[in-house]
Amino acid sequence: MRETNLQVSELGHRGDGVARTDKGPVYVPGALPGETVTANVIDGRAKNPSFKTLSPDRITPVCRHYETCGGCALQHLAQAPYLVWKRELVAKALKDRGIVAEVSDTISATAGGRRRAVLTATRAGRHTLLGYHEKASHRLVDVTECPVLDPAIVNALPGLKSLAGDVLPRKGELRLTVLNTTAGLDVAIDKADKGYDRKIPSLSQKTVELDLARLSVNGEVLLEIRPPRLDMNGVGLTVAPGGFTQATQAGEEALSLLVCEGVGKAKTVADLFSGVGTFAFRLARQANVHAVEGDVGAMAAFDKALRNARGLKKVTFERRDLFRRPLVQEELEPFDAVVFDPPRAGAQAQAEQLARSKVKTVLAVSCNPATFARDVRLLLDGGYTLQSVTPVDQFHYSPHIEVVALLTRE
Known part of the structure; x- marks a missing residue:
């Protein structure tokens, strides 16, 4: 297939570069305005673009997972133009x-990072993966760092993965919502294996070891060590498990x-x-x-x-x-x-x-x-x-x- 030269003129609403051509817009993943690339174009999208000219607004991404993880779109763009x-x-x-x-x-x-994160967990052989889906894929990126999250959540990732591994269904994924509160992390696991009650002793022990404020599974509060409160301008509020x-x-x-x-x-x-x-x-x-x-x-x-x-x-x-x-x-x-x-x-x-x-x-x-x-x-x-x-x-x-x-x- 013949490669096409593309001049990126703007950013699309999802963060892809956009090149205007006689056949319509072409979306170029990872490209910035002012950059020139060559790529094969399929259905209006550039495949495996090769960058010939780089924008002065391009910076080095801050996360090792950026190339694959679908959680972020523009770590390669400087703050002011972003x-x-x-x-x-x-x-x-x-x-x-x-x-x-x-x-x-x-x-x-x-500032301070996101205090609330919704993570996905699944099985990969005998291992548990916990993180975000890859860009335009159902595959899961096993996250070991995340610069957009509150450091308290990042530090707890290994323990959260262990919790998820205890209640993973045999097939499919589960969702883990974690919120950093004034009392510590509030963790809510959804779509867990229906027989998770057999794991309650292990889950309770890990909740104590991780010093979580509360752990809930499939809508049931298993253990609350401290009420997971938020401060609403002087009003103490405890949200429902997994609440917005x-x-x-x-x-x-x-x-x-x-x-x-x-x-x-x-x-x-x-x-x-x-x-x-x-x-x-x-x-x-x-x-x-x-x-x-x-x-x-x-x-x-x-x-x-x-x-x-x-x-x-x-x-x-x-x-x-x-x-x-x-x-x-x-x-x-x-x-x-x-x-x-x-x-x-x-x-x-x-x-x-x-x-x-x-x-x-x-x-x-x-x-x-x-x-x-x-x-x-x-x-x-x-x-x-x-x-x-x-x-x-x-x-x-x-x-x-x-x-x-x-x-x-x-």
């Missing part, structure tokens, strides 16, 4: 919806600051898709808050933490599936401001109701620029004005980006 690329991901998503807006510089919120939290402490604080500043002097705030109360507990220092969430575990953790919280204004909450039953126009009337932070699918139904409401201030928070732009478009069409858009990067070296937008209505 943060510009993240901002452009948000700007492009907005532009695709016909929204021309000034997007602020990306806030880097990766913001990936980094720095990211949580950056997003919360933007939300609290955006709400301003509002006296009543609705926090929709509130999760465990990341924003609600902070907002309640300055306003009355009504939190709405559909996940049972998150609501239970929120309720328990609220019972012991001090110094907050009035806080109420309800469990509700906002995808099926969004707060409608009449229910939104009591609120001066609304915050919504949905999963990656976005909040289309809720945004449609907000667009019909008289709520003066809306804070849209998202981990998906595409659905974020769709929801913002609905709000703009409903009469809101976009005041600011701020990207927050807490997923270092990856294509993922958080974003916070402030919208107001006259």
Whole structure:
């Protein structure tokens, strides 16, 4: 097959280089803008590219697993252009919806590493592999280091692998979610072998030896040595096993600051898709808050933490599936401001109701620029004005980006 010369002009939304050709875009893995490569092109992708010219923005990756591991996409790009690329991901998503807006510089919120990791384990003969899948593959990379994780999690990898090995199913994989809390590591294993109860003595001993705060298997708490708490601005909260939290402490604080500043002097705030109360507990220092969430575990953790919280204004909450039953126009009337932070699918139904409401201030928070732009478009069409858009990067070296937008209505 004849090789093609390719001039890379930009980065795609997944971190691949993009070369524009007469036959359409060609995606070049590992390439950066300004680089020249030769490669065989199959179905719009460059295979085994040979680099002829390198970008001055290219740097040496910091992890030995980078060439194979699918967890990171851009360890070879310098920090400044990397943060510009993240901002452009948000700007492009907005532009695709016909929204021309000034997007602020990306806030880097990766300090300390990710406190929450979701790892996969499987068998390889008599050995256990624990890590992440290879790029575009079902094969697993056995991770021995990971520069994006909290060092406490990295140091525990050998022990976590041993735990996983005790309960691996005969076929397939299991998932291990680990969260670094103020009390130590909270480990939740899912898809473990159904006969794991035979291993409970061994698992309990290893939990003590690893000094874990808590170990859960298939949703059952096997041993809790200390309640695995998170500090939500002075409120102690214990999440459900494997429950969702913001990936980094720095990211949580950056997003919360933007939300609290955006709400301003509002006296009543609705926090929709509130999760465990990341924003609600902070907002309640300055306003009355009504939190709405559909996940049972998150609501239970929120309720328990609220019972012991001090110094907050009035806080109420309800469990509700906002995808099926969004707060409608009449229910939104009591609120001066609304915050919504949905999963990656976005909040289309809720945004449609907000667009019909008289709520003066809306804070849209998202981990998906595409659905974020769709929801913002609905709000703009409903009469809101976009005041600011701020990207927050807490997923270092990856294509993922958080974003916070402030919208107001006259």
